[in-house]
Amino acid sequence: MASTSVHAGVAASSSSIQRPRRSWKYHVFLSFRGEDTRTGFISHLYAALTRKGITTYKDYFNLRKGGFISHELLNAIEDSMFGVIVLSPNYASSTWCLDELSKILDCKNDLGQQIVPVFYGVEPSDVRYHKGTFGEAFKKHEQRQDSENLKRWRDALTQVASYSGWSSKNQNEATLVENISQSIHKILIPNLSSSMKNLVGIDSRVEQVINHIGIGLDDVRYIGICGMGGLGKTTIARIVYEAL
Template sequence: MAASSSSSIQPRRSWKYHVFLSFRGGDTRTRFTSHLYAALTRKGITTYKDDNNLCKGDVISYELPKAIEGSRIGVIVLSPDYASSAWCLDELCKILECKNKLGQHIVPVFYGVEPSDVRHHKGTFGEAFKKHEERQDSEKVKRWKAALTEVAGFSG
């Protein structure tokens, strides 16, 4: 019995960042997210925020997943237009993957939205998915919806 319980313990891991911030720039970049980033930084918490950590010439599609994998905590700022961004939804799926594979912690922040709207894809989330369903692969849209439903169930 001792062997089976020890097999679920993951080895200590070296994290490049304490926190990865996932957010919709137009909604929160210059207000809430910038204040959150500044507060975390003042406390000595190494935080990844794309406009502060991406360098000119970096390939975003390569750098963001690497930063997510290198972060101990994923903070997801769910705002009214979060679901309208395929980038944000892909980040969310990657964060959830890292939660399951690497033991990353997730903290959702419901900024100007109700958790039930996120969970049930109502309001601006529902509107965003109507547009995604017209343009995106149906399997991808299913993954995005499942990811939002899952993250809405976490304590924020």
């Protein structure tokens, strides 16, 4: 076992720190039909995201009351980096879910939100072309909704079905949940460290730590990063972790 230490003398110039385009309150917003998925798939997915340190909006469990989407929910969608849309058999039967979907797609176009469709127990073609339970749902909506809402919802379903997503078909649910949460985590890692880029003098110290790690060697090493408080020890450790 080898050990080494690295001095962490690092300075940051406030003018050199690249600010993110916007700040997000949540990493993930989950859109789903409660009666299909709340106590099973959604609860497992929420737990997996939380274990990975991914902040997922959760108060909506108690907000789905009445026929109209709440302002709080709309704000939560806008404040989320990812919109994870779990398209289950009864998703389109809920006007609430369809309004959520429309809002999420607006946020993708206007705010750069990332879309993650999950086809849970449905075929993407049924979503795209409004067939099966999706077609049945729209037959009922046609009796009560105006043409503007119907067109908006149909367009949203067609659009979301065009994105590359995840399917539950022939999938172990535990594996599917882990794969979804892991893929989001991989995308989040560089985004979470955007404020650490362009730190003055950081590159040489990160390279020094990586060299001491001895990647590919068949041994175990403890690396101590020493220095006074505020010199950037944690910053170096985090950048090295993300780089590897």
